[in-house]
Amino acid sequence: MSRIVALDVGDARIGVAATDELGLTAHPVSTIHRSKSIKADLRVVEELLGELDASKVVVGLPLLHSGQEGPQAVKVRDFYGRLARRLHIDVVLYDESLSTVEAEELLLEADVSREKRRQIIDQMAAMVILKSYMDSLSLDDGPSSQ
Numbered sequence: 133m134s135r136i137v138a139l140d141v142g143d144a145r146i147g148v149a150a151t152d153e154l155g156l157t158a159h160p161v162s163t164i165h166r167s168k169s170i171k172a173d174l175r176v177v178e179e180l181l182g183e184l185d186a187s188k189v190v191v192g193l194p195l196l197h198s199g200q201e202g203p204q205a206v207k208v209r210d211f212y213g214r215l216a217r218r219l220h221i222d223v224v225l226y227d228e229s230l231s232t233v234e235a236e237e238l239l240l241e242a243d244v245s246r247e248k249r250r251q252i253i254d255q256m257a258a259m260v261i262l263k264s265y266m267d268s269l270s271l272d273d274g275p276s277s278q
Contacts, residue, residue, distance in 0.1 A: 134187035137161075138262035139177065140228065140254050141191060141208045146177065147254030149262045150184050158262040160255035174214055187221055192228030192261040226268075228261045 136155060140147035146164040151157065161184070166173050181189060191212045196202045201209070209225070216223040238256060 134185045136188045136190060136262065136266070137181055137184055137186040138190040138226075138258045138265065139192065140258040140261055141211050142166075142254060143204075143207070145254045146173070147256070147258035148177075148180060149255055149258035150186070151262065151266070155266075158259050158266060160252060160259045163252070163254045170211065170214065174211075174218060177215065178218055181219070181221075189215065189219065189221065189223045190226045190262060190265045191215070191223060192258070193225045195227055195229050197229075224265075226261060226265050228257070228264075 135150045137150045144166055148161040149158050150161050164176055193208055194204045212223060212225055236253060
């Protein structure tokens with residue numbers, strides 16, 4: 133069985149999270165430190181997706197509070213477009229509003245040290261994106277109200 137993988141794409145790092153093999157739970161996987169070359173970053177992501185046997189990739193789109201796309205969303209859209217052209221699996225954009233804030237709150241509740249939070253915040257944000265995406269799928273597949 134293959135996995136859904138979520139990416140939290142930032143300027144310095146890309147957080148990665150994935151579902152288990154049954155697609156039931158999401159967990160943090162790793163943090164990719166960005167290089168100066170987007171092609172090199174895409175290659176690293178593509179290799180990791182192959183290792184994880186990904187069937188779908190969810191890329192978090194950072195919208196502004198107004199719902200508009202700001203400069204970071206434009207960068208993420210570019211990354212998404214380039215990644216989608218390289219892969220032979222579904223790549224979808226998904227609103228990631230406040231995922232980093234929610235990830236930070238989860239880590240604070242778990243009493244994770246500041247240094248450790250800094251190391252894993254991006255992959256935790258990717259996990260929040262993935263959980264939200266999975267929840268939206270189960271809502272779509274829920275019983276109809278006829």
